[in-house]
Amino acid sequence: MSAQSSKPSPEHFFRSVNAFHLTHALKGAIDLDVFTAIGEGATTAKALAESRRGSERGMRILCDYLVVTGFLTKVNDKYGLTPDSAMFLDRRLPTYVGDSAEFLLSPTFAQAFSDVAAVVRKGGTVIDEHGTMSPDNPVWVRFARAMQSIAFGMARTLTELIKLDPNKKTKALDIAASHGLYGLAFAQQYPNLEIVAVDWANVLEVGRENARKFGVSDRWRALPGSAFDVDFGDGYDLVLIPNFFHHFDPPTNEKLMRKFHAALNVNGRAVTAEFIPNEGRTEPPQAATFALTMLATTASGDAYTFAEYEKMFANAGFSRSEFIQPQMGIEQVIISYK
């Protein structure tokens, strides 16, 4: 993301200060469904204006902007989709991720980032005491609906990394299950696996819909409430903890991991999917920049390093933890053994 040229220049600064233009241009293109329209064959500004009820001048300027920023191609006056845009921004495909803008650009996030100086002074979110971690915060229903298509890829990756015995009756706990896709990906693979999904009651309705779609409703059980308060029961072979620990401080995570430890069978595993930067906290970019999102939206969350997680999980009683960088996706995985 650096852009240092040989001679000092303020260009990188100006492009970066104006980076919010890019956010809003993309949001506008998604709202107008420009990428799908191009996929359908409306490849000139004129055709796009007709197809999506816009002005030709507006479409030309927006599409040129999307060419410069790497989302479209342009040959003469014809726009085309880049390979990434064709796969992820054409609404007709199941790989479409455009809905995520609804969550990522929700008013809560806009407010959280509106005064980063205040956030840095305080050392945590200035939204309110709990930030996005307040009980039943509706932002997580939006998240569940918006992030499904992305989560699906990561969920599939997890089923490749973690194997269960298909012939044995097994049980998995899906923490902050949201859309439920992590647990459901496993349920699809293992017909003897039962899933217990924990999240706020309003959010679990999205998971319930998906369990029905996946045809596994009879093996998917909702356990509504806070993961810190509800009784999980025991006898679990797997605890899935996707994108949850980053919201809290280490003592809170240790306490929670101790609760998972108690709920697991003797050969059980806890699986953490997270943004985990390297020790220097500056690589990989997605994991490293994610810390700022946690600073701005939570009271004490962070993007923890593997060494930090390893310590938390050892303190919680796990015998060892293994770091995995999957080939696909932007997240990292830790498998912890009881």
Add this chain to the structure above:
Amino acid sequence: MSAQSSKPSPEHFFRSVNAFHLTHALKGAIDLDVFTAIGEGATTAKALAESRRGSERGMRILCDYLVVTGFLTKVNDKYGLTPDSAMFLDRRLPTYVGDSAEFLLSPTFAQAFSDVAAVVRKGGTVIDEHGTMSPDNPVWVRFARAMQSIAFGMARTLTELIKLDPNKKTKALDIAASHGLYGLAFAQQYPNLEIVAVDWANVLEVGRENARKFGVSDRWRALPGSAFDVDFGDGYDLVLIPNFFHHFDPPTNEKLMRKFHAALNVNGRAVTAEFIPNEGRTEPPQAATFALTMLATTASGDAYTFAEYEKMFANAGFSRSEFIQPQMGIEQVIISYK
């Protein structure tokens, strides 16, 4: 700005949707004056927190983010300035450009970009009838104060490109003079040059201050009002038109250029400094992306190509126009001969 990898990936989309984080992180760093603090020797999160009354945790997360995004370096736990940041973001230097964030992130611009789909549908700004072009809009006072340090470099570039006879009494018209630096750079070089500066009365106060600082008050005259309405008089050797035409449609620009043509001496020149993209409108990036800013903030402005300007200026009576891409700066220049 593209980031296509060999395998389709939604990474570029996610980074781009979240680009507003970068805007706000930079704004936060400028508000906290982090770059100057590092220049002064506060190079760890702890030292920065003490120097700028922030939390250590907040400073660490913000600075790591600025490392990933190319504004800082990090070796062990010590942060350093990149060459660009050292020259342009350390408030102690005259090359500091951080104040421009005040203008670029003003509420007017935030509002203008808040619904790009609506802007594209309409084909122009949704702020109000005139956008930022309403009479005496206070955003231009902010602009004048915030953009001085950048304009200074471009003004110097113009004095290298355009020569006057130092021994003759000469006269220049400085259109939308703002901070006045374009005209003032010429006034400094030519002791027999008189400057007539046109802008809104509130804005010209900034120019007047600068004329005093440059020690040329006796040769700098304010002509308050709209360039479309005020009487310029005649006998000009030079008309400077920096960053003005992009706000209007071609017929309006032609009309104005005709007025300049009439005010110029027979050997006079009109000098346009602008964001001028190539014919395909996708290069260079700064000029090409600028069109979206005009779409969002004005009723009918644009980033015109040289061919478009050439036609407007020929229609206005100029005999020929010459395109120049200066080595320094992000703008392009056109010199038009009467």
